[in-house]
Amino acid sequence: MLVVGLCVVPPAPQQDPDYMEQPSPTDYSRHLQEDTERAISKAAADQQEERSPEGLLTAAMMTPNMQGIIMSIGKARTVFEKLGPEAAFFKAIKVEYTRLLRFAQEDTAPGSDYRLQHVIVYFIQNQAPKKILERTLLMQFADRNLGFNERCKSIMKVARAKLDLIKPEEINMEEYEMWHQDYRNFRETTIFLMIGLELFQKKSFVEALMYLIYSYQYNRELLVKGLYRGHDDELIGLYRRECLLKLNENAAGMFESGEEPEVSNGLSIMNELVVPCIPLLLIHDIDEDLLSVEDMRNRWCSYLGQEMEPNLQEKLTDFLPKLLDCSTEIKSFHDPPKLPTYSTLELVERYSRVISSLSRVPADGR
DSSP: OOOOOOOOOOOOOOOOOHHHHSOOOSOOOOOOOHHHHHHSOOSSSSOOOSOOHHHHTTOTTOOHHHHHHHHHHHHTHHHHHHHOHHHHHHHHHHHHHHHHHHHHHOOOOTTOOHHHHOHHHHHHHTTOOHHHHHHHHHHHHTOGGGTTSHHHHHHHHHHHHHHHHOOGGGSOHHHHHHHHHHHHHHHHHHHHHHHHHHHHHTTOHHHHHHHHHHHHHHHHHHHTTOTTSSOOHHHHHHHHHHHHHHHHHHHHHHHHHOOTTHHHHHHHHIIIIIHHHHHHHHTTOOHHHHHHHHHHHHHHHTTTTSOOOHHHHHHHHHHHHHHHOOOOOOOOOOOOOOOOOOOHHHHHHHHHHHHHHGGGSOTTOO
């Protein structure tokens, strides 16, 4: 089974930026810029009641990002009590970055993808610029949901003050937004893949196909930028290929029945789903894809010369030129399925479950 663990070369140690070393101003009233707010999704859902950081970890709605922030603030408690919020902020942010750096460097089991839990891990593995990493981490410590007790609120205010100290020329906000958009694309690709694999395992091949097709296409676009931008393309390619082969097999079986509406339904599957995807298997000259196309074509060509009803012979004669077209031009295609919204926790859990199950389920869905 083609499931590849992550192996990441850690980036070189980076110095803290100037604005991090400057004393924080006492005026915390300024709001964060609107463009930055759009670039980062909120790390926690609703304002929480007054509780300790450690106790808050039991709340089911807490995201992995917020859990890490709260835990790091908890570890800075002694520093906070002795030296105040500024020193505690530096302690907490160092603890959290060290934790995420360790995640980024780990070889993980199939299904345990820390990139889905933490955008910082995705950025580290893909060597995002230092300023992008720092601002993203600052934004997480500046989240308004940390205002549930005085210690967290004080550290949140320090983080906001550090953000206010960043000069416009110190960070390219277009580049910042581009990195976060790339991460959103990675999450969407993951959802396409997850749903496609779930449907494949349920033998819902018609429904699974478009999820697998689009996950493969979007994943290739991600991988153009770097090895750790996306998922294992061989894994996705395998299930995309097997899904088309299963559809071809099912459609051929319907045609062989010689009965309506099975014959028409089988040809509809071929004309509407399989044939439009043939160019996608031909365009990259991947041996396994080319052999799959040959197998599908051979199955239908084998009917030539067999005795069959005239109406079936006519339908076959009309269909075969479409299947045998060697063009790699994509003439018509379905729109991508609309994706549901998942919380980070739900996405991580479902993705882990389906990927971990692949080693127990043959690719042909049996």
